[in-house]
Amino acid sequence: MIKVLVIDDDFMVAKVHSGFVNSEPGFTVVGVAHSAGDAIKAAGALSPDLILLDIHLPDMNGLDLLQRLREVQPELDVLVISAAREMDTVRRALRGGIVHYLMKPFSRDDLRERLEHYAKAYQPLGEAADQELQQADVNMLFGLGGQKRRPLPKGCSAETMELVESIVKEAAEPISATETAQKLGTSRVSARRYLEYLAEENLAQVNLRYGGVGRPERRYSWRG
Incomplete structure (x- = not known):
């Protein structure tokens, strides 16, 4: 559960915001x-995750x-909610390391949109500090996860891409490039x-499977 502290000088506004969050x-x-x-x-007494x-x-x-x-709480995340619209205020807030400005x-x-983004992108970073991130994870953190797909790499076809998507979606457990290649009838590369x-x-x-010697095997599961 993500713990939230609401800070607002207006008692009624704070109550409304709290209701939004609790829902x-x-x-x-x-x-x-x-x-x-x-x-x-x-902040010191309650140790919230987000303010x-x-x-x-x-x-x-x-x-x-x-x-x-x-x-007081070095790992604290902050979402600014304010009527302030001045560029200097927004710039200063961004430089202060906020997660969003609403x-x-x-x-x-x-x-809700900001809270969902926080739950998906920021919160997991604190729960798996030693985990190695993929570019997709960083893209989500910086709000790029919902953009349109990039063009396929040179030499890749849309038809084969659809087949690979189907293979990953239907796999009962994370699948390797070798296993995918066998189903496609193509090379592992x-x-x-x-x-x-x-x-x-x-x-x-990407799921890393360790075992034996050498680098861990990269296995893939659908998350779309």
């Missing part, structure tokens, strides 16, 4: 703060508070090119 599967509001002082205490941070607070600018919060007013769907393309497009997940 999302996998998220729970562990606390609400209406001032910077209360926010710092809550919804308003910039206009009665005792401190929210962006100054962001740095103070990181001193302008008021916004809809429940707007917030050719099959791997298609499989790596799917992995780079975030449609297939």
